[in-house]
Amino acid sequence: MLTSPTWAAQRPDSASALRGAGETLYWHAADEPGLGEAGEWFIERGPDGASWQARSGEADVSVNGPAKSLLLILTRRRRLTDETDQVSVDGDLDLVRHWIEHTAHVAD
Numbered sequence: 110m111l112t113s114p115t116w117a118a119q120r121p122d123s124a125s126a127l128r129g130a131g132e133t134l135y136w137h138a139a140d141e142p143g144l145g146e147a148g149e150w151f152i153e154r155g156p157d158g159a160s161w162q163a164r165s166g167e168a169d170v171s172v173n174g175p176a177k178s179l180l181l182i183l184t185r186r187r188r189l190t191d192e193t194d195q196v197s198v199d200g201d202l203d204l205v206r207h208w209i210e211h212t213a214h215v216a217d
Contacts, residue, residue, distance in 0.1 A: 117158065122211075123211050123212065124158060126207070126210075126211035127154060127158055127159045127208075127211055127212070128154060128155070128156055128157070128158055128159075129153075129154025129155060129156075129159075130154070130155075130156070131153065131154065131155065132153070132154045132169050132201075132204055133151065133152065133153050133154070133166070133167075133168040133169045133170075134150075134151075134152040134154075134168055134169065134170050134171075134172070134204065134205060134208055135149070135150070135151050135152075135165065135166055135167075135168035135170070135171040135172070136149070136150040136152070136171075136172050136179055137149050137150075137165065137171065137172070137173045137174075138174075138175065138176035138179055139173045139174055139175065140174075140175040140176060148176065149163060149164055149165045150162075150163060151163075151164050151165065151166045151168065152168075152208075168200065169200050169201045169204055170198065170199070170200035170201040170202070170204045170205045171197075171198070171199045171200055172189075172196060172197070172198050172205055173196065173197050173199075174195055174196030174197065175195060175196075178195065178196050179196070182196065182209065183209065183212065185209065189202075189205065189206065189209065
């Protein structure tokens with residue numbers, strides 16, 4: 110959804126904030142090994158916006174944890190650093206915080 114033209118039209122501030130210069134994020138639902146690539150999201154921020162693929166990869170920041178915890182973090186219902194979620198962050202913490210801050214869904 111965040112990579113669609115509709116998102117950019119409805120949320121121009123968010124779409125602009127997600128543009129980058131090749132920064133990469135990798136999210137992995139580590140508790141779902143049977144999902145394979147369906148439990149992995151590789152995101153690249155480019156000048157035209159963000160793009161993603163269902164795959165693993167070397168990234169500037171990797172976030173690994175249970176699928177439920179990742180969803181709660183991405184929707185701002187849990188903090189990234191909440192130790193009870195068994196989520197690990199390796200790499201650029203500021204990059205993942207920026208992503209969370211600018212991708213949360215906000216009702217108008």
